[in-house]
Amino acid sequence: MYGWILPPPREPTKSSEEYEKERIAKVRWLVKHGYLKSERIKEALLKVHREDFIPHNYRDYAYLEVPLPLPGEQATISCPHSYPLFYEPLGLCKSHKFLEVGLGSGYCTAIAREVVGSDGLVVSVEIDPLTYEFAKRNLENANYHDIVLVKGDGGFGYPEMSPYDSIAVTAACIEIPTPLIEQLNIGGRLIAPVLEDGTQDLILFEKGVKDIQRRAICKVLYISLRGIYSS
Numbered sequence: 001m002y003g004w005i006l007p008p009p010r011e012p013t014k015s016s017e018e019y020e021k022e023r024i025a026k027v028r029w030l031v032k033h034g035y036l037k038s039e040r041i042k043e044a045l046l047k048v049h050r051e052d053f054i055p056h057n058y059r060d061y062a063y064l065e066v067p068l069p070l071p072g073e074q075a076t077i078s079c080p081h082s083y084p085l086f087y088e089p090l091g092l093c094k095s096h097k098f099l100e101v102g103l104g105s106g107y108c109t110a111i112a113r114e115v116v117g118s119d120g121l122v123v124s125v126e127i128d129p130l131t132y133e134f135a136k137r138n139l140e141n142a143n144y145h146d147i148v149l150v151k152g153d154g155g156f157g158y159p160e161m162s163p164y165d166s167i168a169v170t171a172a173c174i175e176i177p178t179p180l181i182e183q184l185n186i187g188g189r190l191i192a193p194v195l196e197d198g199t200q201d202l203i204l205f206e207k208g209v210k211d212i213q214r215r216a217i218c219k220v221l222y223i224s225l226r227g228i229y230s231s
């Protein structure tokens, strides 16, 4: 899986108390290392049980800084630090209309739902039918019934609910798909891993009235975007 060393699959052994301790320790670690600043994102990370979004044989590794495989062709659940890494620069906050490309396990989607609250909206698009079903089940089991889940190519976005205040593309692309830029509000932000010269930069885009500003945040390592805008 793209240079990451995967821990071996095994029967889970940890209790819910152990997971809770790991969750709290992870949030402290994210704060200490400067990834996590917003109180709403912090509360969401403490509330959502990441272990409930992980395939059975990888559940014990829920809070390790490693992407874990999911049902589907190439899908992974990103490392725990990825969520503040994406959501802090995006400025994801209460009442936002948020679009995610790449639903994965549904964990990131649940975090976003907690952050935007009941006044906001979360739409997530997943291209892989197996991954989509896995995430849908996870979200239902965790009692999230008001997220708009779409099975299809997220490169087209989801114009029905646009414009969005923030968009996260969670797979690497060479160029940001034009429909996503079109579906972003003026003043809205989009974050995506962008491939250039064989490496990936996490780039934050901000849409102005006349142009789009871009800022590189750091190097990242994501699976490639599939579909019509694949690299």
Ligand SMILES: C[S@@+](CC[C@H](N)C(=O)[O-])C[C@H]1O[C@@H](n2cnc3c(N)ncnc32)[C@H](O)[C@@H]1O
Pocket: 072, 074, 075, 076, 077, 078, 082, 101, 102, 103, 104, 105, 106, 107, 108, 125, 126, 127, 128, 131, 152, 153, 154, 155, 170, 171, 222, 223, 224, 225, 226, 227, 228
């Ligand atoms: C690295 S995973 C991230 C999943 C999740 N957002 C997270 O951060 O844990 C990327 C996901 O994007 C999905 N994906 C890839 N290309 C896509 C596309 N064109 N439209 C929608 N989903 C796509 C993959 O199937 C995979 O589930």
